[in-house]
Amino acid sequence: MERKRSRTAFEKHTVPCPHCGKAVLDHMTQCPFCSGKLEPAGYRPMDEKKRRRIQIIANVIGFAAAAAVILWLIFGR
Numbered sequence: 147m148e149r150k151r152s153r154t155a156f157e158k159h160t161v162p163c164p165h166c167g168k169a170v171l172d173h174m175t176q177c178p179f180c181s182g183k184l185e186p187a188g189y190r191p192m193d194e195k196k197r198r199r200i201q202i203i204a205n206v207i208g209f210a211a212a213a214a215v216i217l218w219l220i221f222g223r
């Protein structure tokens with residue numbers, strides 16, 4: 147039962163390519179089969195919050211990396 151549900155969830159994330167008709171993931175911007183341009187159906191403005199959170203995490207990681215380099219320059223030699 148669980149297996150069937152997860153499969154359905156996967157199928158929900160696929161859309162037929164408008165150019166070649168093959169199933170492609172809905173977040174893709176280019177068809178992997180025919181290289182045709184795709185409209186990413188998975189994109190919604192509501193994802194802005196999630197995207198912002200990811201960007202904050204990326205900034206923290208970037209800051210930590212920069213701090214590590216600075217500390218290495220000061221104390222590492």
Ligand SMILES: [Zn+2]
Nearest residue numbers: 163166177180
């Ligand atoms: Zn295609």
